[in-house]
């Protein structure tokens with residue numbers, strides 16, 4: 001058991017070192033990384049679709065990288081904004097790690113990029129433990145998920161630097177108790193900002209972009225009291241966490257026509273990014 005825990009700690013420690021180097025490197029080239037975490041289907045891509053379009057309208061050079069176990073659906077949606085988009089397929093891994101992100105950004109991210117939005121794999125457990133070298137960590141929760149989620153997933157919500165509530169257009173229909181949700185967030189992460197959004201109605205559109213730009217301009221992001229010491233406490237099997245699915249590469253359609261496709265894709269955590 002001790003060896004398992006040691007291995008887990010070693011994996012996380014290595015990730016921390018890589019994340020630190022990535023953060024420094026990104027800052028040096030003037031790029032701010034924003035890491036978006038949530039349960040599957042909370043509305044990460046829907047929110048990003050609006051924010052990327054807005055960034056383009058405002059002339060802010062942004063890019064987006066989206067990670068999934070399978071499909072290029074999210075990249076296809078995000079690429080409609082016209083900004084550079086890359087799909088990463090994680091070969092069954094339930095989260096991104098700093099070295100994966102670094103490799104996928106290298107040689108792909110345009111030099112002028114001011115903000116790069118990283119949509120993590122939909123999961124509130126594994127991604128919470130992995131620092132990606134981001135300057136801003138955003139955790140999303142939709143109104144349908146229940147007000148107790150900050151308490152059930154204290155690492156994810158406790159390490160958030162911004163919390164985004166999504167799908168407020170259906171809040172009444174599902175009886176979302178906003179004060180209770182806010183109180184639970186405050187309990188695990190005192191002082192963190194909670195923003196209400198509806199991608200469908202455009203509520204809160206631009207807040208994510210504004211907060212990201214503020215950080216890019218040097219404004220300090222919220223510092224969670226939990227800090228980093230709780231990272232990695234959710235896994236007890238010590239393995240680099242997979243979701244139990246297929247350990248080898250997922251076949252996916254590589255025959256996308258570069259002339260028509262406005263995004264790039266990479267399969268597997270160790271695959272070299274293709275330009």
Ligand SMILES: Nc1nc2c(ncn2[C@@H]2O[C@H](COP(=O)(O)OP(=O)(O)OP(=O)(O)O)[C@@H](O)[C@H]2O)c(=O)[nH]1
Nearest residue numbers: 039040041042043044045046122167170198199200
């Ligand atoms: N009513 C409503 N539905 C929304 C909103 N935003 C997203 N949805 C719906 O929620 C579902 C999931 O949205 P996505 O944007 O794909 O969620 P996601 O977090 O990117 O999902 P994964 O990448 O699979 O984890 C879709 O059916 C969306 O149409 C919203 O503001 N209001």
Ligand SMILES: [Mg+2]
Nearest residue numbers: 044045074119
């Ligand atoms: Mg998505």
